Amino acid sequence: MAEFDKADIEKLIDGVLPWPATQDMLKSSKDTDRFDKYVEIMQARVDFEDPILLPLTPMLFIVAAKGERVVKCRCGHAFGDYRVNWKLSALINVRDDEASISEVYKGREMPDPAWVQIREYICGGCGAQLEVEAVPRGCPPDFEFLPDLDTFYSEWLGRPLPDTVSFEDKTLEKIAEWSN
């Protein structure tokens, strides 16, 4: 089984690992402890102490914070329960007219705002652009990934988390709160 140096993985993440070494990683059988190495690397790069349970994206992490599993940005800004689409707790900038779209796309590169809106999800802490959606009006935001964290830790990694929570999408519960 291949083992890759943590420093090489860091270089890979930063896009500076030389191509021959990258090819080696691509072609070799995978290292079994990659997840732990990756979490260690990312833990050292974030501005918070809460342990990372899952790197959701390169910028967003599900962390264990005071007994809760919440989504946090790299800067430490919190987005709440990971079972609620984190986008509901983000800032959003929507480009849905020619003036705002033309700040990104010019002339023939412009899409038609009656067909599509560009939604930019922004971290309220550091101003990072976390996701961009290009969807027609009416489309709910993509809840890209709802992990089954307990199955992952207990059955796939063989080390159950100290507590368990239900594997369910709670986004609509939050919407219901807004509606009332």
Next chain:
Amino acid sequence: MALSLQEQTKANEEAFKKTGSLFGLERLARKESDPGTYEAVWHILSNLCNAAWATGCKVSSSPIAAEGGDALWGLHTSTGEAICISRGISAHAGLLSDMIKNFIAFGYEDNPGFKEGDIFENNDPHYGGIHSPDFDMCMPLFYDGKLIAWASCVSHVSDSGSVTPGSIGFLNPDCYSDGLPISMERVGEHDRFYPWYEMRIRSRTRTPDFVMGDARGRLAGCLTIRERLEEVIEKYGLDFFLEAGREYIEDSRRYAVGRVKTQTVPGRIRKSQFKDLAMKGKRVLLAKQDIDCAFNLPMELTINADASVSLSLQGASGTVPFGENISPTALKSGLMMGYSHIVGFDMFNSGPIAAWDIEMPPAGSWANPFEVNFEAASGVAWAPAVTWVSNLYEVFGRLFQMRGFIEEMAAGSGTIMTAEFSGINQTGMYLTGLTLEQASQGSPARGYSDGENSAWCIYTPEADFGNAEISELYYPILFLGRNVAPNSGGYGQFRGGLGHTAVWMVHNTPGLEYQCGDAGMRSKMVANHGMYGAYPVVPDRPAYGHKTNVKQLIDEQKPLIHGRGDPESPAIASLIDAELVEDNAVAPFVTPEPLQDHDIIVHPIAGAQAMGDPILRDPESVAKDLNEGWTTDRVAGDIHGVVTQKPNGAFVVDAEATEAKRSEIREARKTRAIPFQQWWAEERERIKAHENMDPAIVTMWSTCMELSPKYAEELRAFWDLPEDFVFGA
């Protein structure tokens, strides 16, 4: 007594259900006992398929197969599962497998029976084909009088007699206009086509020499497989082939399941995707087609605790009166291709898809048309399907990231806009066919680098746009340019590989139709989302000039057009005078009248999706792109926040000013953006009022909610809409 093929198929299914292993193979006995031979024979079989591809393409006549290699050969078990396939259009591997299974399921073993030298074909979407120009062929292979395997092939012919010339039949209004059907037929015996097969092709296709040449190419490849397989069996024995052939498939299934478990995370993944088909006011065939259409192409994928994968298309929108509806069988084949690229490579066969549980798409949707709309057209069924499959790359890219396998990550692909010509060429011959430009797009951004320029194509590993000179031999055109298209790979930390722009001058013809076709393009919308905060790829917008002054420019030795020019001041408008100039055309379309000598076509090919916040892009990479002419000052500054200077003719980064500008951008974003809840409350009112929603979008939502009640319920709940809310009411 030997089981019939139908009985054997049923036994295989029961064994899989009982053991969880394909063919009930709980042990890979051949692999365990003789791994060296097992591996060696795999490569021999694989090469045997590649030899068929090389032979078959050379025998073929059309440039699509002969120059572009746009064909595929496969070797299958007696019950149809693909053991291995050749290089070429791997998207069809599942179709070929299902075609053989259908011949068995439909009782052909009894009537007309299977015997050595039989040639069977299908291109009919109602029986599992994808679209009529893709001719799927198979031949049963015998050893000592026993059917032991099948050889298969698909090639994409230049014309199959559909209502419009060519092979990208997006304009077809119904299945009756889709072209000549070969509906699960025996088309030859004793290694020869029936005379009436050739007669039908001669009377019902526009380029019969090419179509028959390609048929002979398919046959030549299948015969190559037959002959080479006999050599393999002579050397390694029939039992080894039969047993190892099954083991390769189960081995591949295990590899895919294992990879899902060790490199992804269980849970639910959702990715929306949309596509436009704007035809209102354009040249169409029937009055009902004078409309704009939008597609909802949603993907919900669940990685289960046992690492199996469930897939749903709930929310898929309704059929369209164009050739852009696809059968579930063909859709599954595309999915198998994408999955095999992403997860189950090395031994590409039927194995990986066996661990999938695919929910039947909503009846009456673009992804399952025939149950409700038997007349639905499938002239280019691939168009919505490939756009949908492109999600799979991003979805698995996200999963690999979560486990730290950055080297495996990819963003989604770009779009596929085709160019097809029909008319009299420079030799006086009528010709219609597809150029190969679209077979060489930018590749998706990776987790650690930009994608490659003009080096990738989602539906084939043969990402090759062919030689310009060869295209000029077939078609009455001359290339005035084939250039990297700046800013065509989205804007992100890592950008997608860039696409290119072909500039053609019509040359030496009494008239040429240019069909700017939809094989998965978007022209009203941007292509794909961004990933991790990147901006999506620009829409597909071609250009052309009709009745130009180019001959005069040539005579006077003045500058010609060689590229696309600035998005706000297109080169075609500034360099050329013409009676008709479309410098920003919404695709797809067919030119209103035939183009003539010295007319100009500017045909862009997309780059692929980017990844990451654009202000995280390495400033040196931005400067490099500026120096290559691959991006522009505006994008470098406004989108990437990179400040450059040009002291000695080359762009260099001003690091301090860049850092300051990026800080400004971050703060400006926070100032401009609003809390999601505030936007949600305002947006739901705009949704209720259908504010600035094109009628095509309203219709799309209406059909997808009608076809998928559960999806509709969730959509209403998200926007807190009344229970009886429907779009367009």
